[in-house]
Amino acid sequence: MTRAFDDMDLRDLVELLSEDEKSELRPAVMRVLERLPSQEVLRRDLNRRMADA
DSSP states (O other): OGGGGGTSSSSHHHHTTHHHHHHHHHHHHHHHHHSSSSHHHHHHHHHHHHHOO
16 A cells, blocks of 8 residues: 555645644654754755656
8 A cells, every 4th residue: 555655745645644643743753854964855855856857
């Protein structure tokens, strides 16, 4: 079943979550993002966008 979600955009996947699930996940996501240097976040986003083009 997870293969069905492989090609979905992260925003679309998040929309499948309930508000409670989003609230529960938010602190963990923020901790991960705080550990990453902002340049790394930008690089990953750029690589993802280039792969989609």
